Structures are given as structure tokens and as C-alpha cells.
Amino acid sequence: MNKLPLFLQIPSRQILARFKAMAFLVITALSLMMFCLTAGSAVAEDHHADKKIFSVTDIKPGFHFLQGKGGNILLSNGKEGLLIVDSDYSEMTPALEEALAKFEGGLKYVLNTHWHGDHTQGNQVLGHKAEIIAHDNVYTRLNSRQEVKLFNMVSEPYEEHALPNITFDHSLTLRFNGETIKALHLPNGHTDGDSIIFFENANIVHMGDHYFNGMFPFVDVGSNGSVRGVAKNIAGMLDKIDDNTVVVPGHGPISNKKELIAFREMLIGTANEVERMMEESMPLEGIQEKGLSDQWKKWGNGFLNEKLWISIVHSSLEQDAKK
Ligand SMILES: [Zn+2]
DSSP states (O other), X not given: OTTSOGGGOOOOHHHHHTHHHHHHHHHHHHHHHHHHHHHGGGGSTTOOTTTTOOEEEEEETTEEEEEOSSSOEEEEEETTEEEEEOOOOGGGHHHHHHHHTTSSSOEEEEEOSSSOHHHHTTHHHHTTTSEEEEXXXXXXXXXXXXXXXXXXXXXXXXXXXXXXXXXXXXEEEEEETTEEEEEEEETTSSSSSEEEEEETTTTEEEOXXXXXXXXXXXXXXXXXOOHHHHHHHHHHHHTTOOTTOEEEOSBSSOBOHHHHHHHHHHHHHHHHHHHHHHHTTOOHHXXXXXXXXXXXXXXXXXXXXXXXXXXXXXXXXXXXHHO
């Protein structure tokens, strides 16, 4: 770890205190960044990482699934206009506006499932024309400087027009296009400001980054996220959906309840395995060396590899233990 490139060494008391664990994160951050730069399309088969276009899939009348480069977007169109859940990266905004222009009616609402840039940067242009709705903590985080050390990413405060102008603490109901839309806050999951968006009549739910379909997810422990929290929050959602619910993940293809259950089982199964090894006083490197049991290997082929996932679970369990 002495050979780490200087620019990747982020000096802070916290890092020095937990140097060994963090050094691994720094190394993996580099490999992940390179992965993202060179193989962004691996996040999902149908992503258009370099082309800056959206693929549009019709889900049901009035509902469309848009995949660009960042988080998946759900579009509602109808007599009152357009509403989108999440707004992708700013570099994707021209393509997003082009895709939206194919539908009648202007953009009225943008809902943000959480603060991450791949779900909110589109606000910077779209906020001039639409109302932005999100949980209180999304407002707070977008209104201040944020860091995701794992990705070596910094988010500067957004301008006022790009911030959510309608916020809520627990839940919000919006009636639009003949639909009852419920945004429900889920505490300490992927971050501390995530919401799940239900379209009750259409029976569609946008899970935000509480769900990466078919792959190990990113859980933002630095934003008070928790792997066990994500699993717990999903459990609470399963009662509210049925086998016919269209489940839109934050990343990956359109899904359903059965696959969401499998994702949750993976979260619990892998967290249990890592926790057991931690209880045996095995260091992070040792846990990564030993690895997870074979049944979870396939989840490491999509976005995060197994070693990086183990490091996230490890830091999440450590953070949980401090509470
Ligand atoms: Zn996210």
C-alpha cells in the first residue's frame, strides 16, 4: 500500500486510524473508476454509456422505462403532462430532453429517489421548468458539498433551481395523470434520503438504488447507508407489492417481486457470511481472500466485483456496530 499513487491518498484522521481497511478501498476505488471509465456499459446490458442516448421501453399505457447512463428513469405521460422519476447525469440531459420531446405535454415534475449525481444531475437544467420533489435529506445533501470516497467523487452544492422545491419527511402523495403516486421515505438504506415511488393504479414501483437488479449494489455507507438497512427496507416493501407489480430497479433491467426477493436474500446471505468471518476476527483482506460462498458469485459479474462488495458490507457492519 506504500505504492499507492499520491493523488489517491486522501489524508484524514479517520483514514489514518483505519488505514489498512481504507487502503484497500482506495485501491479498489481506482480499479472501479477504471472499470466505470472503460466498461460503463457493463452496468446493464442495454445502457448506452458512450452514445448519450436513451433506450425507451413502454411498460404500460402512459408509462415508459428510460435507460441512459446513470440511474433508470421512469416516465409517466398523460393529459396533465410528463413526470419523471430521477434525472440521470447532466451530460445525458440533452438526450433526455430529446426523448421527452417525443411525448405530448411539458415536463411538470421530477422526483429524485436520492441525492447521487447519476439520479439528480439532470435537475440542473430540468429544474428551470419542472417542480422537483424529494426527501428532506436529498435537499440537505444537494445543498452542500458531498463526497463519496469509494468512487473518489465530490458533489458541489447545486444551484437553487436544481434543488428539490417540494420536500417531505416520511411520505408524499401526488395525484397526476389520473394516477395516485406515493413517495415513501426508507431510512438508512442505500443512503439516508432514499424514497421508493409507487404508482398505485398502474402497479409500478421505482425502487431507486435500493435495488440493483442482478448485481452487487453500491451502498453509500458514508451517506448513512447500510446493507442491513437496505434488506430491512426491502422486506417492508414486499408486503406492499404483488406478483404483477412492475419493479423498476435503480440499475439493471425491469424486474419483478420474485427477483427483488432474490436480491434481498443475496444481501442477507452475503452480510451473514461476512459477519461470521468478522466475528472470527478475520481482517478484511482475509475475508476477501476467502471470498463468499459459490451461490453468490454470479452477482459479482454486473457492477461491483466480489472483493469490493465485501469491503462495502464490512464497512457497513462496522458502522452498524457503532450505533
Ligand atoms: Zn445511488
